[in-house]
Amino acid sequence: MRRLILSIFIFFSFTQLILAQQDSLDIVEDEILLTEQTKELNIRPFVSFGGGPMTYYGDMYRYPGTNAVMGNMGMNLGIGIHVTDYLNASLFFNSGWIAFNENTLTSHANFRSEILSGGLLFSYNFDNLFKNSPKVHPLFILGISNVEFNSKTDLMDAKGRVYNYWSDGSIRDLPENSSNADQAILLIRDNYYETDLRSLNTDDLGNYELSSLAIPVGIGADITLDYGFSLQLSSIMNFTFTDNIDNISSGANDRYLYTSLTLSYDIPAFNENRKKKLEESLSLLEDEDQDGVPDLSDDCPFTPEGVVVDEKGCPLDGDGDFVPDYKDLELNTPTGSFVDTSGVAYTDDDFYNLYLTYIDTIGEFNVIKTVYTSNESGRRTVHTPRPHEKYFSVQVATSTEDQSIEQIGKILSIPNVEIRNDSNQTLYLVGKYDELEDAIEQKILLEVDGIDGVVISIVDDKQTIIGPEAQTIEDAYRLEGGFSGNESLISKDVIYRVQIGAFKNPISKNVFEGVNDLIELQGDDGLTRYLTGSYRNIQDAANRKIDVLLEGFEGSFIVAYRNGQRISLETAGHKVEKVGDVPQDSMDKEKVSFKIQVGAYKDHIPADVMDKLITIGDVKTVRQEGLTKYLVGNYKTYDEAEKRKKELLKDGLDGFVVGSFNDKIITVEEAKEILDK
Numbered sequence: 001m002r003r004l005i006l007s008i009f010i011f012f013s014f015t016q017l018i019l020a021q022q023d024s025l026d027i028v029e030d031e032i033l034l035t036e037q038t039k040e041l042n043i044r045p046f047v048s049f050g051g052g053p054m055t056y057y058g059d060m061y062r063y064p065g066t067n068a069v070m071g072n073m074g075m076n077l078g079i080g081i082h083v084t085d086y087l088n089a090s091l092f093f094n095s096g097w098i099a100f101n102e103n104t105l106t107s108h109a110n111f112r113s114e115i116l117s118g119g120l121l122f123s124y125n126f127d128n129l130f131k132n133s134p135k136v137h138p139l140f141i142l143g144i145s146n147v148e149f150n151s152k153t154d155l156m157d158a159k160g161r162v163y164n165y166w167s168d169g170s171i172r173d174l175p176e177n178s179s180n181a182d183q184a185i186l187l188i189r190d191n192y193y194e195t196d197l198r199s200l201n202t203d204d205l206g207n208y209e210l211s212s213l214a215i216p217v218g219i220g221a222d223i224t225l226d227y228g229f230s231l232q233l234s235s236i237m238n239f240t241f242t243d244n245i246d247n248i249s250s251g252a253n254d255r256y257l258y259t260s261l262t263l264s265y266d267i268p269a270f271n272e273n274r275k276k277k278l279e280e281s282l283s284l285l286e287d288e289d290q291d292g293v294p295d296l297s298d299d300c301p302f303t304p305e306g307v308v309v310d311e312k313g314c315p316l317d318g319d320g321d322f323v324p325d326y327k328d329l330e331l332n333t334p335t336g337s338f339v340d341t342s343g344v345a346y347t348d349d350d351f352y353n354l355y356l357t358y359i360d361t362i363g364e365f366n367v368i369k370t371v372y373t374s375n376e377s378g379r380r381t382v383h384t385p386r387p388h389e390k391y392f393s394v395q396v397a398t399s400t401e402d403q404s405i406e407q408i409g410k411i412l413s414i415p416n417v418e419i420r421n422d423s424n425q426t427l428y429l430v431g432k433y434d435e436l437e438d439a440i441e442q443k444i445l446l447e448v449d450g451i452d453g454v455v456i457s458i459v460d461d462k463q464t465i466i467g468p469e470a471q472t473i474e475d476a477y478r479l480e481g482g483f484s485g486n487e488s489l490i491s492k493d494v495i496y497r498v499q500i501g502a503f504k505n506p507i508s509k510n511v512f513e514g515v516n517d518l519i520e521l522q523g524d525d526g527l528t529r530y531l532t533g534s535y536r537n538i539q540d541a542a543n544r545k546i547d548v549l550l551e552g553f554e555g556s557f558i559v560a561y562r563n564g565q566r567i568s569l570e571t572a573g574h575k576v577e578k579v580g581d582v583p584q585d586s587m588d589k590e591k592v593s594f595k596i597q598v599g600a601y602k603d604h605i606p607a608d609v610m611d612k613l614i615t616i617g618d619v620k621t622v623r624q625e626g627l628t629k630y631l632v633g634n635y636k637t638y639d640e641a642e643k644r645k646k647e648l649l650k651d652g653l654d655g656f657v658v659g660s661f662n663d664k665i666i667t668v669e670e671a672k673e674i675l676d677k
Contacts, residue, residue: 048078048090050232050262057237058246058254060102060109063543069235069259072097074115076260086127092145093118098256099193100246105542108165111153111246112193115256117214117238119145125222132288132305141218141236148211149245152193153200163187169546197247205249212242218258228266235259289313319343389460391432392439393418394446394453399426399520408521408529410451410564412497413490415534419517420463426520427463429456436466440474449490449564494572495561496541500530500553501586505673508666510624515551531559538574552662555586587674591662594641594671596648598655599630612653624665631658631665638668 055071074096083089099112121143127133156162161173164184172184198208220234236258245254287294289303293313300314307315307326315324319333321343328343337345397403397411411417411428418429430446430453433439439455446453455470456463500515501507506528512518519531532548535541541558548556560572598619599609605628613619613630622629632648632655635641641657648655659671 045079045081045267046088046090046264047267048080048092048232048262048264049076050260051075052258052260054096054098054115055257055259056098056100056246056254057256058100059243059248059250059252060100060246061104061107069257071257072099072112074258074260076258076262078121078262078264080121082266084128085133086125088123088125090121090123091118092121092143094145094258096258098245103165103169105167105539108163109153109246109248110189110193111151111197113149113151113245115147115149117145117147119143119214119216121145121216123220123222123232135224137222137224139218139220139222139232139234141216141220141234143216145214145216145238146211147214147238147240147242150210151197151245151247153195153197153247154189154191154193155195157187157190158192161185161187163189169549198244200247202247203249205244205247208244209242212240214238214240216258228268230264230266232262232264233260234262390458391434392436392455392457392466393429393431393433394439394443395427395429395456395463395465396446396451396453397428397521399522402522402524404524406564407451408523409561409566410449410490411521412519412531412559412566413495413561413564415491415495415536417519417534419519420458426518428519436470437473440470444474451490490564491561492563493536494567496533496535496538496572497531497559497561498533498541498545498548498556499559500532500548501555502527502529504528508670510664510666511661511670513664515548538569538572552588552591553586554588587661589675592636592671592674593660594635594638594657594668595631595633595660595665596641596645596655597629597631597658597665598648598653600627601630602627605630609653612651616648616651616653622663622665629665634660638672 051073053069053071054074055069074094076092076094078090078092080088080090080092094115094117096115097112098115099110101110102108121141124140124142125137126140127137154163163171164173164175165171166176171187171189172181173187174181174184178184198205198210216236216238218234218236220232220236223231223233225231237255238258239255240253243249243251243253245256287298289298289301290305291298291303291307291309291313293309293311295301298313300309300312303309303313303315304326307324309315315326317324317328318331319328320335321328321333321337321339323339323341323343325331327341330339330342330344333339333343333345339345396414396417397407403411414430416430418432420427420429431439431442433442436455436457443453443455455466457466458464497519500512504526506520506522507530509518509520512530515532517532517534519529521529521531523529533541533544535544538558538560545556545558558569560567560569562572598613599605605613616632618632620631622631632653633641633644635644638657645655645657657668659666659668661671661674
């Protein structure tokens with residue numbers, strides 16, 4: 001009943017608004033009047049159609065880094081009127097789907113809901129604030145609507161087997177604590193939402209309403225096209241008055257974001273003949289860009305204010321490079337050269353880069369300039385100098401030094417250890433200080449905690465150990481006993497990290513490319529440990545572990561440190577159920593392959609080699625270690641790669657086989673070692 005009353009009210013209001021417009025058109029006489037009455041003739045009905053993703057925002061946990069606008073596709077229809085040049089009103093209908101999957105250590109839930117909504121929208125385009133109406137307007141959108149939803153969840157597969165989520169991230173047909181859990185069958189979600197959420201009554205919500213009022217609020221942009229068409233890009237957050245869409249009652253109402261691209265068409269206005277006659281008469285006098293050339297004779301009708309034009313109303317172009325003088329950064333370009341959109345001639349290097357863009361087979365480069373014919377005059381690229389950076393820090397370890405298990409525990413108990421990569425090693429630093437004395441004081445405090453370090457200076461990414469000067473200040477500090485009351489950096493709270501693995505032999509850093517804040521520590525037990533992250537709660541560490549697992553590091557696990565020592569997760573207060581042994585150096589063998597490297601160049605690739613690579617066709621490039629490496633093929637075995645290498649040799653391309661893990665180049669030996677484990 002409530003939805004029916006709302007629909008009648010919206011329809012009645014909208015009808016009255018259209019009738020009021022038609023009456024206003026009848027008031028206008030045939031005289032040519034450049035008054036507000038002529039603007040009323042621009043009021044026209046319009047229809048619209050569009051589509052875009054619907055994104056859920058509610059009580060389920062949204063993982064860090066989740067795309068804010070991506071979701072299930074929806075569509076929208078509308079009919080409306082231009083109330084004024086800057087205010088539109090429209091009736092709209094919107095349908096689509098929203099879905100979400102929550103899979104954390106403590107909760108495993110999912111749902112999919114069909115969304116049907118309709119109501120009244122007002123959009124304000126700020127046109128009254130512009131002197132000359134632009135082609136692109138910002139939009140502010142506000143309205144009222146009724147939303148209907150029908151939420152279902154996926155609890156079992158097609159054979160009726162209920163999903164049981166285990167702590168290792170897998171889904172099985174038996175609970176993890178079942179007496180016959182060792183016979184459990186691995187399941188994969190079929191994403192068929194067979195169970196009605198309302199019928200589950202999980203939060204004792206009862207037979208709640210499957211509809212709600214909502215307030216759509218959004219922003220966007222309106223692009224005016226020709227022949228009465230326009231394009232709107234908008235993001236509208238729909239604030240509902242219900243907390244039941246996801247069937248989780250938390251006290252905060254659910255909402256969803258609808259991001260759409262909509263095409264609108266202005267329906268010819270009422271009394272069109274009279275309006276057309278008036279517009280034709282006015283057009284004889286109008287000069288929209290006020291350049292002195294009437295619009296009917298103006299070949300360039302949107303010339304910026306103050307720009308000098310010719311008799312056709314077009315900006316002057318003295319050098320004939322098709323870039324008008326007011327935009328041209330090179331006014332005397334010789335005839336026949338090629339220039340960019342700023343009228344600046346391309347150099348040989350510019351043409352070479354454009355050629356590389358053309359032949360690139362992986363889309364690494366993108367064409368970002370439009371070429372116009374004009375002249376050739378060389379210009380040098382001006383590089384903005386990097387800002388000068390200088391500070392002091394305490395170096396507590398390097399990746400090439402053997403550390404005792406005790407020392408490793410202390411270092412990993414410092415939550416904000418900074419990691420810097422040198423040419424041959426990784427440095428582990430504590431603190432960033434503007435004054436040398438502060439860094440020396442921190443070094444002394446670290447020694448009290450049993451952590452030895454050296455004071456270094458960092459100037460524009462170059463680090464230097466400070467020797468005698470630092471020692472003199474340190475001796476004076478120790479003699480005077482001067483401290484500013486700083487506390488130990490070793491955390492008394494639990495610090496969680498994700499250990500990727502502990503390997504007998506160091507692994508190429510190429511394998512870990514893309515793993516942020518990688519910590520590599522060599523222990524005196526012969527193992528090289530690789531860790532990442534520093535978290536105060538285990539949930540964040542668990543999310544990071546999932547990311548690392550997806551990168552192919554199957555042996556990753558969470559470790560905890562407190563008071564300079566590694567502790568078990570049980571000691572940290574967490575219940576852990578061990579479901580199986582996973583080797584600490586385990587890596588996904590499916591991500592291993594072999595390729596043939598046929599070249600590596602710091603600068604330009606030779607033209608003859610480039611021609612051969614174009615002929616081959618399956619060449620990809622990887623930028624690594626300051627070189628652009630050219631790779632052919634992707635083979636699961638070393639023998640297949642060797643066979644292809646011999647075929648390439650017959651074509652005049654000499655190369656060698658390299659390994660690849662997750663599309664990162666490693667040695668053949670490392671690739672074979674991963675496959676042999």
